[in-house]
Amino acid sequence: MSDSQPRFKPYTSPAGGWGAAAATARVLMRESVIVKGSRALLAMNQPGGFKCPSCAFPDPECRETLEFCENGAKALAHEATRFRVTPEFFAQNKVTDLAKQSDYWLERQGRLTQPMRYDAATDTYVPISWDDAFALIARHLRALDSPHHAEFYTSGRTPNEAAFLYAIFVRAFGTNNFPDCSNMCHEPTSRGLPSSIGVGKGTVVMEDFDHAEAIFVVGQNTGTNSPRMMTNLVEARKRGIPIVVVNPMPERALMQFTAPQDVVQMATFGHTDIASEFVHIRIGGDLALFKGMMKVMFERAAAGEAVLDEEFIAAQTVGIDAVRDEVLALDWADLVAHSGVSEEQIRRVADIYIRSKATMICYGMGITQHQEGSRLVQQVCNLLFLRGNFGKPGAGVSPIRGHSNVQGDRTVGIDERPPAIYLDRVQSVFGFDPPREFGHHTLEAIEAMMAGTAKVFIGMGGNFVRAVPDTERSYAAMRKLDLTVAISTKLNRGHVIHGKEALILPVVSRSERIETAAGEQFVTIEDSMSNVTASRGVLDPVSDQCLPEVDIVCRLARAVLPDSPIPWDDFARDYGLIRDRIAQVYPEIYHDFAERVANPTGFHLDVPPRRLVWPTANGKANFLLFAGLDVDRPVDDPQMLRLATVRSHDQFNTTIYSYSDRYRGVYNDRMVLFINADDRKARGIAEQAQVTLETIATDGIKREVGGLTLVDYPLPRGAVAGYYPELNPLLPLDYYDKISGTPAAKSIPVRIVAFGPGGAAAEGEGNL
Numbered sequence: 001m002s003d004s005q006p007r008f009k010p011y012t013s014p015a016g017g018w019g020a021a022a023a024t025a026r027v028l029m030r031e032s033v034i035v036k037g038s039r040a041l042l043a044m045n046q047p048g049g050f051k052c053p054s055c056a057f058p059d060p061e062c063r064e065t066l067e068f069c070e071n072g073a074k075a076l077a078h079e080a081t082r083f084r085v086t087p088e089f090f091a092q093n094k095v096t097d098l099a100k101q102s103d104y105w106l107e108r109q110g111r112l113t114q115p116m117r118y119d120a121a122t123d124t125y126v127p128i129s130w131d132d133a134f135a136l137i138a139r140h141l142r143a144l145d146s147p148h149h150a151e152f153y154t155s156g157r158t159p160n161e162a163a164f165l166y167a168i169f170v171r172a173f174g175t176n177n178f179p180d181c182s183n184m185c186h187e188p189t190s191r192g193l194p195s196s197i198g199v200g201k202g203t204v205v206m207e208d209f210d211h212a213e214a215i216f217v218v219g220q221n222t223g224t225n226s227p228r229m230m231t232n233l234v235e236a237r238k239r240g241i242p243i244v245v246v247n248p249m250p251e252r253a254l255m256q257f258t259a260p261q262d263v264v265q266m267a268t269f270g271h272t273d274i275a276s277e278f279v280h281i282r283i284g285g286d287l288a289l290f291k292g293m294m295k296v297m298f299e300r301a302a303a304g305e306a307v308l309d310e311e312f313i314a315a316q317t318v319g320i321d322a323v324r325d326e327v328l329a330l331d332w333a334d335l336v337a338h339s340g341v342s343e344e345q346i347r348r349v350a351d352i353y354i355r356s357k358a359t360m361i362c363y364g365m366g367i368t369q370h371q372e373g374s375r376l377v378q379q380v381c382n383l384l385f386l387r388g389n390f391g392k393p394g395a396g397v398s399p400i401r402g403h404s405n406v407q408g409d410r411t412v413g414i415d416e417r418p419p420a421i422y423l424d425r426v427q428s429v430f431g432f433d434p435p436r437e438f439g440h441h442t443l444e445a446i447e448a449m450m451a452g453t454a455k456v457f458i459g460m461g462g463n464f465v466r467a468v469p470d471t472e473r474s475y476a477a478m479r480k481l482d483l484t485v486a487i488s489t490k491l492n493r494g495h496v497i498h499g500k501e502a503l504i505l506p507v508v509s510r511s512e513r514i515e516t517a518a519g520e521q522f523v524t525i526e527d528s529m530s531n532v533t534a535s536r537g538v539l540d541p542v543s544d545q546c547l548p549e550v551d552i553v554c555r556l557a558r559a560v561l562p563d564s565p566i567p568w569d570d571f572a573r574d575y576g577l578i579r580d581r582i583a584q585v586y587p588e589i590y591h592d593f594a595e596r597v598a599n600p601t602g603f604h605l606d607v608p609p610r611r612l613v614w615p616t617a618n619g620k621a622n623f624l625l626f627a628g629l630d631v632d633r634p635v636d637d638p639q640m641l642r643l644a645t646v647r648s649h650d651q652f653n654t655t656i657y658s659y660s661d662r663y664r665g666v667y668n669d670r671m672v673l674f675i676n677a678d679d680r681k682a683r684g685i686a687e688q689a690q691v692t693l694e695t696i697a698t699d700g701i702k703r704e705v706g707g708l709t710l711v712d713y714p715l716p717r718g719a720v721a722g723y724y725p726e727l728n729p730l731l732p733l734d735y736y737d738k739i740s741g742t743p744a745a746k747s748i749p750v751r752i753v754a755f756g757p758g759g760a761a762a763e764g765e766g767n768l
Contacts (some may be wrong), residue, residue: 006669008688008711014271015223015253015663016070016230032516044076044511047600049709051525051535053079053157053510054652056401057160058206058527069227074175074650078490079509080539083110087490090116090125099496101105103466103725106491112507116546118502125504128546132719134559140456140501141482141560147174147435149455152413153443154180155462157361157510159523159535159622161578162549163405164585165571166460167413169557171423172432172564176439178416181653181704183408183442185365187740188411189399192374196381196622198615201407202381203396203607204360205529211237211394211638218246218286219379221368223253223663224649226400229362234272242352245275247366248283248644248719249674252663279520280341283642283719284370284631288293289346289377292335292628294327296350297386307354309388316612317385319623326627338629340716356396359387365402368633369746374739378624385621391612403653404510408526411589411605412582416441418570425585441741442731443466449477458485459494460549462506463654466493469731469743470703485499487552492654506546512537514548514575521548521575524597526605533602550575552635632747637696639751641679645724645731654725661723666711674713674721683752687712690756693722695730696749703730704753720750 012345045052045059053073089109095118098106101290111216115133116125128136132519142151149658152170153348154163170178180191190200197203209215209232222229230253233243240448246255255278281289300307313320332343339346353359361380380397389395403409413422416439421544423434440448446468448454457464457478469476478484484711489509495502514521514537522536548557553571557564571578583593589605596603608614614621632642647653648661648670660667673693692706705727730750736743 004668006709008603008709009666009667010665010673011157011252011663014256016257016258018602019052041298044072045628048536049499050511050534050537051404052076053404055226056156056404056406056528058107058531059533060531060634061226069230070124071224071227071649071652075652076511078107078655078657079511080113081110083108084542085109085112085291087114087116087127094123094498095125095498096123100590101657103493103654104617104659105554106493106496107655108493110504111509111542112488112504112546113506113543115506116504118498119472119499125502128503130545130555133505134555134662136501137456137458137483137485138559141173144455149453150175150178151177151179151440151454151675152456153445153450153458153459153462153464154178154409155458156181156406156409157461158409158549159405159525160408160412160532160582161575161738162460162553163409163414164582165550165553165557165578168413168430168566169553169561170401171426172430172557173568174435176416176418176435176437177445178414178439179442179445179464180409180414180416181403182410183401183741184467184743185668186368186399186406187441187742188368188373188377188737191740192377193381193397195616196378196624197390197397197609198734199607200410201360201530201607202360202528203609204304205389205531205604205610206232208360208394208396212236212241212356212358212360213394214242214244214352214359216244216246216353216359216361216598218361218363220362220364220400221247221249221251221253221646223251223257223365224647225402227253229400230274231600232259237272237274237276241278242356243274244277244279244349244352244487245281246281246286246289248281248716249646249721252278252279253581266448277352279329279341279345279349280714280716282338282716283644285339285341286367287372287376287379287626287631288335288339288629289349289410290383291327292332292339292341292343293350293353294323294348294383294386295330295335296347298324298328299356300354305558308386312388313385316388316390316614317623318618319625320385323382323623326625329415330629334629339369353383356387356577358392359384359389360396360398362398362400364400366746368737370420371633371735371737371744371747372530372626372631373737373742375624375626376631381621382623383624384426390609390621395493396590397612399528402528405525408465408524408532409529411526412586422585429581429584443736443741443743446470446474446477446733452480455482455713456485457481457483457489457499460487463494465497466654466725466728469728469735469745470733471725471729473701473733483683486731505552506543507550507552508537508538508541508546508548510535512541512546513538516573518574523550523575524579530605530607531602531607532597534597544689550578554612632744635696637749638750641675641718641720641751643693643720643727643730643748643750644719644721644746645748648723651723664713669709670723670726671707672711672722673708674711674715676715676717676719679720680710680712680719685710685752691752692751692754693720693730693750695732695737696751697732698733701732705729706754
């Protein structure tokens, strides 16, 4: 924990602005990379430079002089840090002691510099050569009774070239076990959208922001998780475009924002009001809101108003009748109760949608991380179909992905349920018959570890064990493994919660140059709007013992599959050869890869629904019926609160940059629980009391987290929020979306079971 005392003070200034500029300067100074970091920032997201290692939001083609945001600068500073984790560090720190340190402390130790092997006799990591490390992995993998006893994880930081080869290597080894970071966030997009529109990704591109007549931002904290998108929202508001923000938490950046690149705003301390309409939804109330809007439209259409795009519906879609019948039968009292939004506001928001001739709906994990996240995503499409919001400028569905290239990894083969056409192409191009049975997603991988059938775990980036649910059970599962391999840039929890044998393999970062015998290489990244661009690092690697991901995959493949006819050495030498194979496996979207990626702004992969082509089973866009109004299993407990786990502003995924969250008014503390003041008072608890939170579950397992400071926050009644990953212990493994396997982290049923000394509220406040 930070040495400073926790304090809580509401943040009333606009987001961005001088606060963001100061935070950027502070992190560069803290990591001692002011000159080096500033030079790298000038190359980030620029033609000929490297792609931001943080979020997946695209870069505008008409670029600002400085095209980066505060959190992108933090991510770069932490990559470029002068601090190093050397063999001497490991010799001085037993793993048992490291495991007692916080995630923040582990991250702050700096960049990993050479391969390390866990030595059980000394409880330390000791140096190992790369050849010996690959030989150790190969020995474990070849000793397995079945290839399916290994799990191969991928993080979104992995570039296309490495992810493509990783998928080929693992399938040549004999399994489709690909637990992936997308399993925990946007998998409902990947699994839910195809039934509606035929593809598992969004249909919006950057230019659509310039043509939209209304923008909906649903379940997404843009200012923290996709800060560069704020530029698009500011420009839209300046044009008078309505922006409807739907969220249980009134996030500061979506209320007021000062663009750091806007000299006039910065000089005058001005700002832009972002949300023209803020819909203060209940947790899980989005379905009722969408159906309420559809009910308004169906009622007005029945009364003779031309509010539906009848031509689009007739020509492009099927299934509207069942959806119409179900929605019209819904009672307004139920819609209001489930959404937490008044009928008046639902009608007002519906009218904004009806008046717009081109609407895009952007959504985040507030939509996907529910027990019915995939079906909820489909209802977004239902709403868009009613006004024909596909196949025209300014319209479409826009899932705002998290990690840079998480979408690209799925596109090039990281998929535990690979389509037959991909497997057929792999067989044709690479000359082996890949396995056809589905593999494991993240939760299935953990279940296999718990059952003892999984023996080896290889993590291509990321911090798997800290990101997954049910922390204590997941820790125990990881410790049962025979071997864990972490391919990483920095120290994290996955290095201290490990198998009986463990390796740490240091990797070159996104901002660092890649040199091979064939000369300087570049990699490619796909952003959340299907644009593919080249990424070339500009900094020297922190150590000559750090290898690029492609080199690691190729050397691993050679060690594990010594008789493989695949030219791994050629791929490691010349990344252009990898892109040639990607084009062969994906000719529809990656044709002429080499020529198209030479364009400084990259190229768009074809997304057929943009052309009103629907790669669904019936060749149509499908209205899909989802009866009822519940996106999470109802819980019969009068004390029940719905917990949403969230990221702080000083955080990216599991990486903690500091203990503060300035936009929510939290400083020097992460063990907090945001709560509606009336809910707190109804439980007879004083403001800023420390409480224990317990999961309401039926499996007999006790899950609780204590030491949480209550912070009053304008949440709807019945909702609480706290930080991920600290509250992951409260999320059961079996609380997930059955279609996608994504944990329902935005709606965990919990109750407050205890509070510390001095926690009683004033007399008369406790009346639940």
